């Protein structure tokens with residue numbers, strides 16, 4: 001049990017690209033527990049990525065189950081997650097534990113298809129939408145050394161024009 | 169000890185306003201806080217929080233010559249302001265319709281009556297001189313929930329205006 005120290009922007013280590021997890025061992029499970037303790041210590045937070053605590057491995061925790069009336073997959077431990085399909089775009093407000101006292105508008109895919117391993121190295125596929133899809137995209141950005149600050153859009157941006165553009 | 173001031177500047181838009189003003193502030197040891205700077209009807213408008221270890225008179229002494237040279241109106245108030253006091257909106261209200269007097273007054277009065285606190289309002293007039301239309305985009309906090317706001321806005325529909333409510337969610341990670 002340990003609440004880990006967070007890297008706080010503008011700490012340049014947040015720009016580090018994380019490497020894939022290769023050993024699915026006790027050390028990984030212990031680290032995941034620490035990560036979960038860390039997020040539990042931050043009320044209202046629905047996700048965390050390993051690099052936020054200075055561990056540059058592709059590990060993400062997402063749990064949006066506290067939100068009422070949304071589709072979700074419960075408490076997720078996502079190892080080496082990879083988005084393989086995007087559909088639709090929406091502007092939404094995001095905040096981040098590593099970026100205190102700042103909320104900004106970010107464009108994210110509405111629906112994603114995600115491949116990720118669990119903490120035992122077993123591959124799973126998820127279809128995600130809305131709030132949960134946004135949280136996962138935010139966390140995977142951390143694995144790439146990206147913050148939502150890198151993706152801010154003004155609320156004056158016309159979403160309809162965007163919707164037709166980046167679609168795959 | 170530093171104190172926060174609100175600096176207001178308004179005047180005909182031209183290149184370099186922001187650069188000249190902020191350079192003068194920097195040269196005189198001011199720190200910038202939150203700001204809104206935008207062009208409205210061919211004017212450039214600046215509302216800028218500045219922290220400064222001095223008095224309004226000292227700020228005026230070095231800002232007035234610059235704002236005069238740019239033909240801007242300058243106004244400075246000492247404010248009881250602070251950073252890191254952001255509030256998060258939970259509801260967006262978009263209104264559009266044929267431009268006629270009183271749209272904003274009607275909408276915002278109805279909103280105030282149900283305890284809606286406006287954090288941000290942007291409005292614009294589009295269309296042509298003959299047929300102008302009005303667009304208002306409001307973000308704020310529905311302190312008593314969204315339902316009373318919905319009811320209040322429904323009462324305004326039909327008078328050639330469209331009103332859309334959109335809950336605003338913030339994903340905290």
Ligand SMILES: [Zn+2]
Nearest residue numbers: 096097098341
């Ligand atoms: Zn984050």
